[in-house]
Amino acid sequence: MESRIPRTSAHGLHDILSGVWRSGAENFRNGWVAALEAEWGSSEFARRHAEVAGLLAETIQQLQALPEAQQARYSRYFPQWWAAVVQPDVGWTDSGRPARVLITQETLDHLASAADLLQGTLRGTTSSPAGSNLEALKESCTSWLELLEQTPDSELAPSLREEITAQIRHLLWLIENAQLFGIARISRESTTVVGALAQASTVLTGQDPETGGKWRRGFVSFIAASALLATGMTTLQTAVEAGTGMVKEIARVVDSVTTPSG
Known part of the structure; x- marks a missing residue:
């Protein structure tokens, strides 16, 4: 090889x-x-x-x-x-x-x-990432595994938690085998995890404000790490700001779907 x-x-x-x-x-x-x-x-x-x-x-x-x-x-x-x-x-x-x-x-x-x-x-996209920082994404994955384990069943259905956990473990496996399967496979898989986390965020019961806060911070961190890899951003702060903007947009969409009109 x-x-x-x-x-x-x-x-x-x-x-x-x-x-x-x-x-x-x-x-x-x-x-x-x-x-x-x-x-x-x-x-x-x-x-x-x-x-x-x-x-x-x-x-x-x-x-x-x-x-x-x-x-x-x-x-x-x-x-x-x-x-x-x-x-x-x-x-x-x-x-x-x-x-x-x-x-x-x-x-x-x-x-x-x-x-x-x-x-x-396709340079600068998940199909042809411009970055190479796998450590930030790896750290975020590890943090999410811990957070998912700490999320009570009353907040998130165990079946959904285990599904997301399996996806994150697969992403970590790809990171461990980056030399074999490449950067793009990791970057594209990270977008799958983003989607899974976003979807799961909409079904958190909200009974535990502390859990909700941890999920929001974790989501921003994960998006930032994904952005660092795909776009080649040189600073984490820029990626965090981009991630924060995305979280706000997702929140607006969720609110428009879940809030009754009139």
């Missing part, structure tokens, strides 16, 4: 497929084991390979947002990239198919070209 952290999902996909291709393994199975650094048949291997499929899905989605001519150029390679990930027509342990034939150099080059195009076109 390459030492740099991939900047987009397409870069992450390219680096992993290149890792299989360059592994020198005698079959696809061992090539994937080498690239994903996980034991064949283990839960961790399944989890990592499933994440690779997610990188492919994000890459396709982002390329489909490009101008029509560029879409047409790169969409020709979607089936080849997909086949490289799942290998639907051959056995993964077939000794007659070394990892080297997983994908062609030409197809890898087109994937790298697509990744570079997406990085330049």
